[in-house]
Amino acid sequence: MIVETGHFALALALAISLVQMVMPVWAARSGDPALRQVASQAALGAFACVLFAFAALTWAHVTSDFSVQNVVENSHTQKPLIYKFSGVWGNHEGSMLLWVLILTLFGACVAAAKNSVPPRLRANTLGVQGLITFVFVLFIITTSNPFSRVVPAPMEGNDLNPLLQDVGLAIHPPLLYIGYVGFSISFAFAVAALIDGRIDAVWARAVRPWTLAAWSFLTLGIAMGSYWAYYELGWGGWWFWDPVENASLMPWIAGTALLHSTVVMEKRDALKVWTVLLAILTFSLSLIGTFLVRSGVITSVHSFATDPTRGVFILAILVLFIGGSLTLFAWRAPLLRQGGLFAPISREGSLVLNNLFLVAACATVLVGTLYPLLLEMLTGEKITVGPPFFNATFIPLAIPLLLIVPFGQALAWKRGDVLAASQRLFAALAVALVVGFTVMALTWGGPVLAPVGIGLGAYLLIGSALEIVSRARGYGSSRTRDLGQIGRRAIGLPRSAWGTALAHAGVGVVVIGIAAQGWATEGLATLKPGQTLSTGPYTATLDRVAPRAGPNYEEAAAFLTIRTRSGDEIGRVETGKRFYPSRKMSVTESGLLTIGASQVYASLGEIGQDGGVGLRLYYKPLVLMIWLGAVVMALGGGLSLTDRRMRVGVPAKARGRAMPSAAAVPAE
């Protein structure tokens, strides 16, 4: 019964989203502002309905209701409870429902954020949001109904794919979707502005918090996905340039560009048309990502069941939104009042350069991802575009971009001074060079790019710190050398300044983590108990291999002791092969030992008849910095969100209050 009610709630959400879409248009035509209010209520209603539908599906999963097709295919009575929850979105239908749940959640947030968005803009935004909701709910109901029943109901389910039976599934998809779908708000804002034919700094201020929130979650989602792939897939790689990974990376890069161009628009009233285009492109890339992952064009862990009708439907959605919004853009963008041009050497000039590099990098990823698909469609030739392509295109574009980061911050708005900026960054440049050369000297004969990366990371870290210090020190007459006063001023700096510094420092941490992988080592051997395998500075001894039982699997586990080369014990690692009888599938569980930010990674291979086991051992120096850096970036985004300027509800009052501190700490 609950399942049917859930199905009904989803259908109701479809109807309500139609109301949400139509009302703002009607309000604009009839000029009755009360009708706009209906859009807000509809957004809240649609969220409530989808939430109910989602809860109903969760209930079916948790109680193992095997009369529901979706539960049969993805659940099992013996499956641990946490996977019964996360299994809800560990399949195509459920994950689409989660997608729509987050979509309506964002819609409800916009509706609830009464003061932050001008009423007309809010109503139009909600209208666009309503259209997106309508189309996706229609997609679920017609092609991917999670509530369809099976008669007769089987006694036992097929169980969830063992690869997905991991905490990662509970965390990665929701985070990623909040990011992906969050950009729908920026998109809706952009389309609303185009419909209205009006765009200004208020628009930029209204859209920025949503973009920032979406970006922060997407950062976490990608990092979590990367870490999950790293420890689950068992061969120690953390990024494969796989099409599904690129699908999440592209909106992230475009979103990063959007985040920066909105700043220019807010501060300098420039780059308006460009920002609108970026907002459209960012969500379009999210949709392309959804298409790539959900339609089954690409086979991967993310494409669950493939069904051609779905692919066609998603392609139609893609054409509708991307084609529609770009057409609208071409038609209406000339109406938007153009902002002024500005000096090339200035903060805004460097942000334009940042946007150029980000968009170029995004384009190379797009080409590398879509080219094989297009080529196969046109000529039937099957090719793979792998890491060598992306390393050769993405990295040369990323390096100049990273060099600009601290530099752009050191430039003033309107008119910057290259010499002054270089002087300010002198310490960062000097330290980066010293660090780079020292590392190069210490690891002579090793990889060349790795010390460069370490130096670049150091440059970003120190550059971010210098930014805070020089702002706290003040400029001109208010400049001070008193450390106490600098400290007090630093604390008094706007949270967005700290957020920016933190996010950029996070990039530095990620770069160091990535660069350090140049020194990663690995070993491979067949071991019998008592034998050892060495890699990097560590040695692993196989103590024993023993069977053990889990809740819904049987495991053969290898127990290892990790020692330094000189024989000091550091810790123990267990790696195993798990066999899941329900799916007749075995999965390797890798064993990790964390030493500072570095890890020793063990992966079990074939267990031979003679008691010898295949073992692969990796040493991954500073590998955790890759993901910790991403977390720091997201924290920076979160900190910026708490800035008082972001609470756009009362711009006049906030500006009044901000005045005194703004005088003490001149413009950002």
Added chain:
Amino acid sequence: MTRKSRRLILIAACGSVLALAVGLILFAMSGSIVFFRSPTDIAQQGIAPGTRMRLGGLVKDGSLKRGPDQTVDFAVTDTNATVEVQYKGLLPDLFREGQGVVAEGMLEPGGRFRADTVLAKHDESYMPREVADALKAQGRWQEGGSKGAGPKPATASNGGTLGPRSER
């Protein structure tokens, strides 16, 4: 600085970054694209040793031999032609004889394929799409046939998933 020169600088910056990106893409395209080949392609086209490619097909029944130090030998077949493959490393969990497999690496002068990556999919009735297409092209595809002879494509009830790759 005049408005005109500012605009020129902007356009020049856009143009040069764009040119850089296009140049990098073209450069990378010429050197790092890997083609997919079936054993029949290799037999017929006489591909030069040392060319990187992806070889896809079925692991031939009874061909898997494990050597010392985790070296494995197996044969990949599309039932028309067969290629011997050598690989050093841990095989993916669902690597099995009679199942679909994709190996990346290059041909040695003797005609043996040295793989540095082996991909198999995490599903008992999995068939890499490329392999399925190649078998269909050979007319060897048996829809819903018995296991081994004609593996079924992934159906709705056994959602396909990517298994771990093994890299050397």
